[in-house]
Amino acid sequence: MTDMEGVYRDAVTTRLMRRMGHALEHDLKSPVQGIYWALELALKSVSAPGTDEKTRAQVEKAVTMARKELTRLERTSRAFLSDSGISEGEGETRIDLSELTRETVRHFVTDAAIRNVRLTVDVPTEPVYVFGPRAGISQAVLTCVLHSLDSVPDGGTAEVVLKANGTHAMIEIVDDAGEAAEGQDPFGLGVLGMRIARVFVEGHGGEMKSAPAPEGGRRSTCLKLPVETTAQPA
Known part of the structure; x- marks a missing residue:
């Protein structure tokens, strides 16, 4: 493959990745929101009177960790798409x-x-x-x-x-x-x-x-x- 062929290949790949990046940004919204709702339901399920304290503590700890990971995912994935030129930056x-x-x-x-x-x-x-x-x-x-x-x-x-x-x-x-x-x-x-x-x-x-x-x-x-x-x- 010549250098010019390589440049053309990379340009086409970048264009395809940019379109995929827009789709990925859109597709992230629904599952992330759904996971947040699921975490809220998990907390409600152990907030009722009579729930075992050990079980409540384990669920609350798991929910806290999951929320931190979701926040990191949203921040780093969208930033990396922009940083890589896959999605448009903000000037x-x-x-x-x-x-x-x-x-x-x-x-x-x-x-x-x-x-x-x-x-x-x-x-x-x-x-x-x-x-x-x-x-x-x-x-x-x-x-x-x-x-x-x-x-x-x-x-x-x-x-x-x-x-x-x-x-x-x-x-x-x-x-x-x-x-x-x-x-x-x-x-x-x-x-x-x-x-x-x-x-x-x-x-x-x-x-x-x-x-x-x-x-x-x-x-x-x-x-x-x-x-x-x-x-x-x-």
Whole structure:
């Protein structure tokens, strides 16, 4: 398959995934609402006088856990559909880069395990806010993580670290791959993806650099974005 054929294939796949994403967003609403109702009925069933206290406690604990998982499902699934470009984003907004980076990497943990690559993420516990289109920023991070996984040899490691100061946030991906994207096929899909990510990041006031590994060292890819410092209303 030529590079152009690959680009066309990926464009068609993305279009199909976007249509499926819209259907998935719609289809999530009914079953999730139905599960919430079922949980309410479960609570009512053990609230009647005479119910065994141990049974009531077990049901209440199970309902609490289920509600937390449903909340996580709704938040992460819809966000990931948007972040991946499968569904439409909401334009420019204030984004917690810590949460976005952590969730993006989390979606690749299984992929990394299949490739026999150890993938880790280290982000601040406090939010790190940047301003811009969430889908575009997430796709830049996603592209860099995927490029790292594609490049790291079997048994290697890739570490994603987010650091922030008063003016900028920097995501650094350090891995065991040998050469930077610039040293690979300039028309390969992976390199084109990295070039698109760089154009997007630099177009929003940031920087993106990829350095090949020095002898006996590790490769580094950095995305740097200005921090959003505007005070938010209480």
